[in-house]
Amino acid sequence: xxxxxxxxxxxxxxxxxxxxxxxxxxxxxxxxxxxxxxxxxxxxxxxxxxxxxxxxxxxxxxxxxxxxxxxxxxxxxxxxxxxxxxxxxxxxxxxxxxxxxxxxxxxxxxxxxxxxxxxxxxxxxxxxxxxxxxxxxxxxxxxxxxxxxxxxxxxxxxxxxxxxxxxxxxxxxxxxxxxxxxxxxxxxxxxxxxxxxxxxxxxxxxxxxxxxxxxxxxxxxxxxxxxxxxxxxxxxxxxxxxxxxxxxxxxxxxxxxxxxxxxxxxxxxxxxxxxxxxxxxxxxxxxxxxxxxxxxxxxxxxxxxxxxxxxxx
Amino acid sequence: xxxxxxxxxxxxxxxxxxxxxxxxxxxxxxxxxxxxxxxxxxxxxxxxxxxxxxxxxxxxxxxxxxxxxxxxxxxxxxxxxxxxxxxxxxxxxxxxxxxxxxxxxxxxxxxxxxxxxxxxxxxxxxxxxxxxxxxxxxxxxxxxxxxxxxxxxxxxxxxxxxxxxxxxxxxxxxxxxxxxxxxxxxxxxxxxxxxxxxxxxxxxxxxxxxxxxxxxxxxxxxxxxxxxxxxxxxxxxxxxxxxxxxxxxxxxxxxxxxxxxxxxxxxxxxxxxxxxxxxxxxxxxxxxxxxxxxxxxxx
Numbered sequence: 261x262x263x264x265x266x267x268x269x270x271x272x273x274x275x276x277x278x279x280x281x282x283x284x285x286x287x288x289x290x291x292x293x294x295x296x297x298x299x300x301x302x303x304x305x306x307x308x309x310x311x312x313x314x315x316x317x318x319x320x321x322x323x324x325x326x327x328x329x330x331x332x333x334x335x336x337x338x339x340x341x342x343x344x345x346x347x348x349x350x351x352x353x354x355x356x357x358x359x360x361x362x363x364x365x366x367x368x369x370x371x372x373x374x375x376x377x378x379x380x381x382x383x384x385x386x387x388x389x390x391x392x393x394x395x396x397x398x399x400x401x402x403x404x405x406x407x408x409x410x411x412x413x414x415x416x417x418x419x420x421x422x423x424x425x426x427x428x429x430x431x432x433x434x435x436x437x438x439x440x441x442x443x444x445x446x447x448x449x450x451x452x453x454x455x456x457x458x459x460x461x462x463x464x465x466x467x468x469x470x471x472x473x474x475x476x477x478x479x480x481x482x483x484x485x486x487x488x489x490x491x492x493x494x495x496x497x498x499x500x501x502x503x504x505x506x507x508x509x510x511x512x513x514x515x516x517x518x519x520x521x522x523x524x525x526x527x528x529x530x531x532x533x534x535x536x537x538x539x540x541x542x543x544x545x546x547x548x549x550x551x552x553x554x555x556x557x558x559x560x561x562x563x564x565x566x567x568x569x570x571x572x573x
Numbered sequence: 574x575x576x577x578x579x580x581x582x583x584x585x586x587x588x589x590x591x592x593x594x595x596x597x598x599x600x601x602x603x604x605x606x607x608x609x610x611x612x613x614x615x616x617x618x619x620x621x622x623x624x625x626x627x628x629x630x631x632x633x634x635x636x637x638x639x640x641x642x643x644x645x646x647x648x649x650x651x652x653x654x655x656x657x658x659x660x661x662x663x664x665x666x667x668x669x670x671x672x673x674x675x676x677x678x679x680x681x682x683x684x685x686x687x688x689x690x691x692x693x694x695x696x697x698x699x700x701x702x703x704x705x706x707x708x709x710x711x712x713x714x715x716x717x718x719x720x721x722x723x724x725x726x727x728x729x730x731x732x733x734x735x736x737x738x739x740x741x742x743x744x745x746x747x748x749x750x751x752x753x754x755x756x757x758x759x760x761x762x763x764x765x766x767x768x769x770x771x772x773x774x775x776x777x778x779x780x781x782x783x784x785x786x787x788x789x790x791x792x793x794x795x796x797x798x799x800x801x802x803x804x805x806x807x808x809x810x811x812x813x814x815x816x817x818x819x820x821x822x823x824x825x826x827x828x829x830x831x832x833x834x835x836x837x838x839x840x841x842x843x844x845x846x847x848x849x850x851x852x853x854x855x856x857x858x859x860x861x862x863x864x865x866x867x868x869x870x871x872x
Binding site for chain 1: 610671672676677680684685687688692801808812816842843844845846849850852857860861
């Protein structure tokens, strides 16, 4: 990673940490943005290989329910154990599903992902006895390292934890994408056959990327479930998957930071549109998406780069 | 399981399959020609249903029999106006662009249509059962059922299947569509207007989805989420058959419709699960679908 983008990231992280002093009420919103951004990072990873998963919310759902079940079982729960379990389960789930889906490309890849996610969604919705169906499972405020916090402090703790994880995830993902393995992932998009001629198995390269993206989705799911204090089947529904792909394209898949930029714009539009213009946030987001696709296909990261180039020249 | 339940489930399944077929075949046709998976397809289904219900309620005061033409008019209106505008203004600029962007633009349309639908018709269930009650009930193997669902719906579905088959195989316009699907450049070179073909195909596909919704409107109450559920279900059917397979879609719709109906009577908690389970199993074994042809891999 280049030094300049590390500095940029540190600056952004510091800014995010500072925002909650200026506007303390925005802590939960910031947490949601960062947590969703982590899940969207997973989509960005797969987009490098040119593959779109229209079912990635399943890992988001796995993470959320991992936290919910563990929390119910332990009484209140420990944030770190939620995260560990969420990571493990989504990783294993990603590996199993990945073994099947990495054999397919393009529309087949997308559809098979969709099918798997809908199977999970209908199980969560219908196994009422275990999952409470559409009502979901409440996630109690977890402790951190055994410490209990007041509701307000608990929000802060979760925010800093999310900020930290988002920071680490961005660095690791960017390093991964810049590594030989990440370059091979990109080669799947540009020319998969050549990859085979080099003696590399594209399936294995994609599987690694798939598991990485599944884990990112799972961690995002744990954090959002804890922030919203509930896990529902909606977490794994196809519209959620569509939302992630939307955010990835909105932010731009050129840099890992795009995921967070996209998530910030998405959530801000959602919050402000539903506050000031009643019941039209979906409409507004749809229009934003169309404008981005038609006029700025490289997303916010692309716009930022274009502005930078114009300044340099 | 006694025989009455088997017959009941079979009739439920056939009626449901007929509706799902109309929607899925539209999706499949659009994919076959334009190579775009239309995520807003379920919204077209929902709009077909809502517009049909509104129109039918408006004319039912004059004569209840006018509700039948109202269903047809509603589906053509939705198909031509919404479908046509969608292809012309939104899809046309993204042909040849990345697949993600094509998919996402239809997702954007889905978000907008979903929202506008709530704004126009609200979130309260709407029901309009006039066409259903006009036709008499029939008794099949001792089981009483509405002839609207067990005769009219399958008849319309079969008519659509035969019509599409005839249109694509035996008419000049059909041959033109197939030519564009097969090789767009060569077709354009011999003077075929590929843009027009895309527009017409999309309108036909959209009208089929709207027709499915219009015909479904008397049988169920209309709810905000109906399009969201239908889109994945029609995906499941179209993918199980193999995208672009017209006849295969009919078989897959019947298969999934029956399986779902039997699940409702035996293990109701698996009703939603069944279609997706079938889809996963079929795609794992035959990713190109039951009736799809294996595509040669491009280097």
